[in-house]
Amino acid sequence: MSKLSVDHLLGIKYLLKEDIDLIFDTAQNFKEVINRPIRKVPSLRDITVANLFFENSTRTKLSFELAEKRLSADVVNFSAASSSVKKGETLIDTVNNILSMKVDMVVMRHPNPGAPVFLSRHVNTTIINAGDGTHEHPTQALLDAYSMQEKLGDIKGAKVCIVGDIKHSRVALSNIFCLQKLGAEVMVCGPTTLIPKHIESLGVKVSHNIKEALGWCDVANVLRIQLERQGDEKDVSFFPSLREYTQQFGINGEMIANTGRKIVIMHPGPINRGVEITSDVADSAESVILDQVENGVAVRMAVLYLLASGIGRN
Numbered sequence: 001m002s003k004l005s006v007d008h009l010l011g012i013k014y015l016l017k018e019d020i021d022l023i024f025d026t027a028q029n030f031k032e033v034i035n036r037p038i039r040k041v042p043s044l045r046d047i048t049v050a051n052l053f054f055e056n057s058t059r060t061k062l063s064f065e066l067a068e069k070r071l072s073a074d075v076v077n078f079s080a081a082s083s084s085v086k087k088g089e090t091l092i093d094t095v096n097n098i099l100s101m102k103v104d105m106v107v108m109r110h111p112n113p114g115a116p117v118f119l120s121r122h123v124n125t126t127i128i129n130a131g132d133g134t135h136e137h138p139t140q141a142l143l144d145a146y147s148m149q150e151k152l153g154d155i156k157g158a159k160v161c162i163v164g165d166i167k168h169s170r171v172a173l174s175n176i177f178c179l180q181k182l183g184a185e186v187m188v189c190g191p192t193t194l195i196p197k198h199i200e201s202l203g204v205k206v207s208h209n210i211k212e213a214l215g216w217c218d219v220a221n222v223l224r225i226q227l228e229r230q231g232d233e234k235d236v237s238f239f240p241s242l243r244e245y246t247q248q249f250g251i252n253g254e255m256i257a258n259t260g261r262k263i264v265i266m267h268p269g270p271i272n273r274g275v276e277i278t279s280d281v282a283d284s285a286e287s288v289i290l291d292q293v294e295n296g297v298a299v300r301m302a303v304l305y306l307l308a309s310g311i312g313r314n
């Protein structure tokens, strides 16, 4: 397979395993590029990419921007906080105005689940979802799986536990889809209140006991508590206190040592040190947290490059 089966990256749900393999092979080449003294290639010269962030971001926004610049694309950035969205403009009007300035691709983060899918049906451009509410964060899952493959050699048969606030996490859903397409076994672990009902129907195991989960897994992908996404539920308490959450589900070095095994530690960031993970675990030799960030640039270069070839400009 030399091209993707999709015209947009809206979610891992829409990708074939062959798409993921192609993205990983392409990312491998770009990882070599970004580790050379000259880290730039001309692949996206004359392509203009708009990064539309309607929600806060550090890693994803910088990573996409670097990926675009390493590919020699022209880049424009948009932040909802300082835009005319505040004056009542619709999403479709905002994006169509930006596209009128001869923009070829849109990278979009939005607080509403489904916003990139909606946009892909109403505007004429290539769209990459950089995280939509509690729905999907496809490039995060791709960089997570790529980093796992780099550390383990092969993901097929690996046991991966996603720990924490599964209910409010787009990273969890994209990871479940991605890991299952690659042949991994997936468990989710957290308080009952933070695990969506019927999640077993996706084919994942469920545990409410962190020691049991660590005893089972080869990889622990640790999530933070996403208080900002609890929205209208903010008055509802999903657990008695952060301190109690840490006591029940926080991962520390002693718990890892007690398993008697090596467990690969991952986290999509931002980390709340001392809440869901202690510093000795986050900074340990088995942690690939910063590798995930490095690999994010190569994986996003691969996604941009492969989707740009579909619009016939490279």
Ligand code: CP
Pocket: 056, 057, 058, 059, 060, 061, 131, 137, 140, 268, 269, 270
């Ligand atoms: N992992 C992630 O999406 O981080 P940001 O919110 O900083 O982009």
